[in-house]
Amino acid sequence: MKKIICAAILMIGFILNSTAQTTKKTVAKAPVSPSIVNGKLVYTKYCMVCHQIDGGGVMGLNPPLSKTEYVLGDQKRLINIVLKGFNTEIEIDGDTYANPMPGLGHLTDQQVADVLSFVRNSFGNKASVITPAQVKVVRASK
Template identity: 55%
Template sequence: MGLALVSGKSIYEKYCLTCHQADGGGVPNMNPPLIKTSYVLGNKIRLIKVVLNGFLENVDIDGESYSNVMPSHDFLKDQEIAAVLTYVRKNFTNKAGPVTAAQVKAVRATNKKKA
């Protein structure tokens, strides 16, 4: 496991595991799974926005509804968000490409302009 994935795993265990579980399976109807979902494997910008902004209302993911509020994690540094999202996109049987700190920085900048 590369250094970025080790860092990503550590961040996942600290901030994400409680809701999304050790296996990434989530909690039915509360916290979405991170295993092969369109949010995890799809558009990186949307995934970055989820971490930066959280969810304040119910969300439907791949035909299932989840009701638990996800707080914003915009306090994490760009590199930390990139590391944890890369970890999630490459684990739990997922096989998606990495997220870079530059991608997170660009989304964060766009978010600030809209605020």
């Protein structure tokens, strides 16, 4: 009987421990999702020159990407900004930004999803990833 209890405790302990380890692993693994890693490459090539290395943008010209509703809010609008470009004067924290952004419709659904997942999880942002399927739907709905 004692043995059984001991075994049971050991097993419970083992299960709990492995669960904990799994959780830990997941936490550590999240920032290196392949989509986000690839997204950084897309960002460096197509976005960084205007939005800058730190996503901070340029005063009066190119808007910052950190903690703004344009990045963290409506995902359809965000996907459309990348696909079709953006030519509207906007205000973020009292500053206006009006430099037109070209559409990047030549990027694949996967690339758009990657770069947006990267941006939504960089520069102090923490938000869900964007999937290629979402991009496909928005692209088709024009």
